[in-house]
Amino acid sequence: MRDGYADWWNNGFAQTGVRPVWDQHEYSPTPQHIYDNWEGDLFISGRTVHAYEQDWHETRASFLFKLCGFNLKSGGVLMSSETGIDMGGKGGFLGCGVDSAGVTRWLKRNDEIWMRNVADDFGNVMPMPKESKCVFQGSDTNSGKGGWLSYFVGGMQSSFVPVWAK
Numbered sequence: 001m002r003d004g005y006a007d008w009w010n011n012g013f014a015q016t017g018v019r020p021v022w023d024q025h026e027y028s029p030t031p032q033h034i035y036d037n038w039e040g041d042l043f044i045s046g047r048t049v050h051a052y053e054q055d056w057h058e059t060r061a062s063f064l065f066k067l068c069g070f071n072l073k074s075g076g077v078l079m080s081s082e083t084g085i086d087m088g089g090k091g092g093f094l095g096c097g098v099d100s101a102g103v104t105r106w107l108k109r110n111d112e113i114w115m116r117n118v119a120d121d122f123g124n125v126m127p128m129p130k131e132s133k134c135v136f137q138g139s140d141t142n143s144g145k146g147g148w149l150s151y152f153v154g155g156m157q158s159s160f161v162p163v164w165a166k
Helices: 005-016 062-066 100-114 157-164
Strands: 021-023 026-028 039-044 047-052 077-087 117-119 125-127 130-135
Touching (some): 047 062, 100 157
Parallel strands (some): 021 077, 026 077, 077 130
Antiparallel strands (some): 039 047, 117 125
16 A cells, blocks of 8 residues: 555645545444444554544544555545445445434444544644545345345435535
């Protein structure tokens, strides 16, 4: 990551005028995980980094900045084309029994943890530059083989409004 992608992320916009985009899927491993409060310093890859419980799942992109040499002020954009809950293949808000009020709480918490400050190797301390996320998924109602019905959020969009209509 540090030797290949970081240079592209850090210099791509300045060199080409096109903003680099990094797509990172981020799922909670359980409905409760996003609310866990553990945080502390960890020794990883020969350095000490401050981490939160959610860094392993909901905000794993933070390690791009904490460990991989990505510059927070490069002009790059983080997005998540898949965001939600996945318990080892059994998942989605429907599949985990989360009602629309629970979806609203989960989305608010997800936005809150994404606003935490992250420090990079360049002396920048700020929230990660995330500009887009997609709650998985809005179209597949197939519950048969290969279907993703438990991840379907088609009937829950009203839960997104209180969070995203800012």
